Amino acid sequence: MKIAIIVPMAIEAEYYRKHFHSGRKEMFGSTEFEHFSVNSNDIYLGLSGIGKVQAAMNLSSLLTEVEIDQIFMTGTAGSLNKGVKKGDLLLVSSFAYHDAHNTLAGNYVEGQIPGEPAEFKLDSKERNEFAKYLTAEKVAYKEGLVVTGDAFVGSDTQKAVITANFPSALAVEMEGAAFAQVAKHFAKPLVALRAISDNGDDNANEDFDQFAKKVGARAASLICAYLEKMS
Ligand code: ADE
Numbered sequence: 001m002k003i004a005i006i007v008p009m010a011i012e013a014e015y016y017r018k019h020f021h022s023g024r025k026e027m028f029g030s031t032e033f034e035h036f037s038v039n040s041n042d043i044y045l046g047l048s049g050i051g052k053v054q055a056a057m058n059l060s061s062l063l064t065e066v067e068i069d070q071i072f073m074t075g076t077a078g079s080l081n082k083g084v085k086k087g088d089l090l091l092v093s094s095f096a097y098h099d100a101h102n103t104l105a106g107n108y109v110e111g112q113i114p115g116e117p118a119e120f121k122l123d124s125k126e127r128n129e130f131a132k133y134l135t136a137e138k139v140a141y142k143e144g145l146v147v148t149g150d151a152f153v154g155s156d157t158q159k160a161v162i163t164a165n166f167p168s169a170l171a172v173e174m175e176g177a178a179f180a181q182v183a184k185h186f187a188k189p190l191v192a193l194r195a196i197s198d199n200g201d202d203n204a205n206e207d208f209d210q211f212a213k214k215v216g217a218r219a220a221s222l223i224c225a226y227l228e229k230m231s
Contacts, residue, residue, distance in 0.1 A: 001040075001041045001042070001069045001070065001230075002041070002042045002044070002066060002067060002068050002069050002070075003041050003042065003043050003044070003068065003069065003070050003071075003072065003227070004033075004043075004044045004045075004046070004059070004062055004063075004066075004068045004070070004071045004072070005043060005044070005045045005046070005071075005072045005073075005074070005223060006045075006046050006047075006048050006055075006058070006059055006062075006071065006072075006073050006179065007045075007046075007047055007048065007073065007074055007075055007216075007220070008047070008048050008049065008050050008054070008055065008075050008173075008174065008175045009047070009050060009075065009076075009212070009216075010047060011212050011213050011216060012074065012075040012076055012212065012213075012216035012219075012220070013045070013047055013216075013220070014213065014216070014217065014220075015216065015217035015220035015221055015224070016045055016220050016223075016224065017034075017045075019220075019221075019224045020034070020036050020038070020043070020045070020224070021036075022034050022035060022036030024036060026044075028044075028046070028058070028061040028062040028064075028065055028066070029057060029058055029060070029061025029062075030057065030058065030061070031046045031047065031048065031049070031058040031061060031062075032046070032047075033045060033046040033062060034046075038227045038228060038230075039227075039228070039230060039231055040231065041227065041230060043227065044062060044066065044068070046058060046059075046062060048175060048179075050174055050175070051150045051174050051175065052097075052148065052149075052150055052174070052175065052177070052178040053178075054175070055174075055175035055176075055178035055179050055182075056178040056179075056181065056182050059071070059178075059179055059182045059183070060182050060186075063182065063186045063188065068186075068188055069188070069189075070126050070188070070189050070191070071179070071183055071188055071189065071190045071191070072190075072191050072192075072193070072223050073175070073176065073179050073190060073191070073192045073193070074192075074193050074194070074195075074216065074219040074220050074223055075173065075175070075194055075195075075216060075219065076173065076194060076195055076196070076197035076198075076208070076211075076212045076215055076216050076219075077090060077146060077171035077172060077173040077194040077195070077196055077197070078152075078153050078159075078171060078172045078173070078196070078197065078198045078199060078200030078204055078208075079170070079171050079196045079198070079199045079200060080147070080159065080162060080163050080166070080169045080170060080171055080172055080200055081169070081170045081171070083142075084142060084170050084171060084196055085196060086196050086197065086198065086199070086207065086211055086215070087195065087196060087211070087215055087218070088140075088141075088142060088195070088196045089134075089139065089140070089141040089142070089193060089194075089195050089196075089218070089219060089222075090141065090142050090143070090144070090146060090170055090171055090193070090194045090195070090196070091127070091130070091131055091134065091141045091142070091143050091191075091192070091193055092122060092143070092144075092145075092146045092176060092192040092193070092194060093121065093122055093123070093143045093144055093145065094119040094120060094121045094122060094144075094145050094146075094180075095119065095120045095122070095145070095146055095147070095148055095176045095177035095179075095180040095192070096111035096112070096118065096119045096120070096145065096147050096148070096166065096169075096177060097111050097112075097113065097147070097148055097149060097177045098111060098147035098148065098149040098162045098165060098166060098169070098172065099149035099150060099151065100112060100113050102114055110165045110166070111147065111165070111166065113181075116181060117184075119145065120177055120180035120181055120183075120184055122180060122189075122190055122191070122192060124189035124190075124191075125189075126189040126191055127189060127190075127191050130191050130193075130226060131143075133226055133229070134222070137225075139222060141193075142170060144168065144169070144170040145166065145168050145169045145170060146169065146170060146171045146172070146173060146176055146192070146194060147162060147166050147169045147171075147172050147177070148172070148173055148174060148175060148176045148177035148178065149162075149172070149174065150174060151174070152174070152204070152205070152208075153172045153200035153204060154200070154201075154202070154204040154205045154208075155201065155202055155204075156201050156202050158200070159172075159199075159200045159201055162200075171194060171196060171200075172200050173194055176192055176194070179192070180192070193219045193222065193223065194219065195215035195216060195218050195219040196215060197211040197212045197215050197216070198211065
């Protein structure tokens, strides 16, 4: 099987880079992917860069050239929900764009891009398998909607606007819906595991600096362990 792992930031990808050593680098579009095997699977690990355009561009470049079977995405997110705490893991069930406002353009809901679904749902047998693995390993995780936009949410005011528009959203980040949109168009399953680094509030910037590496490593370590178990 060919598997893509795509991670937005170097700080979130560090764990993979330490865990898997491969001298094989391949360029796809503007992104260098590290290419290696784990068991019998062919893995492509790439840093997408931050934000929706980087995410979409770099995942598309890989998917255009390589017949990938499954995509994993890890990284951090800011909590939007009191029940979601720093360090929690989110196995995302759907993504929407919190910065897509098209309700005045037609029969669209908040977060929807015309021509695209209201939410990108990630149901797949690959996601179910990974969820079963987490449960079997007694790893606690939450599932739900995560919203994406081209902004680091670092104030109570910003957070209030997003939670008013998306009361059910568990967290916010900057790439997931773009990965999900690309994955949908290429008809590839996306498994997205985000770890909470901050609460998207007035302290978010400091919390992110303090926790991003640690919680990003936790999400990455679970994907590494899963890949090592997959045949
Ligand atoms: N990723 C991690 N924390 C975030 C935040 N507060 N806003 C956007 N993306 C994030």
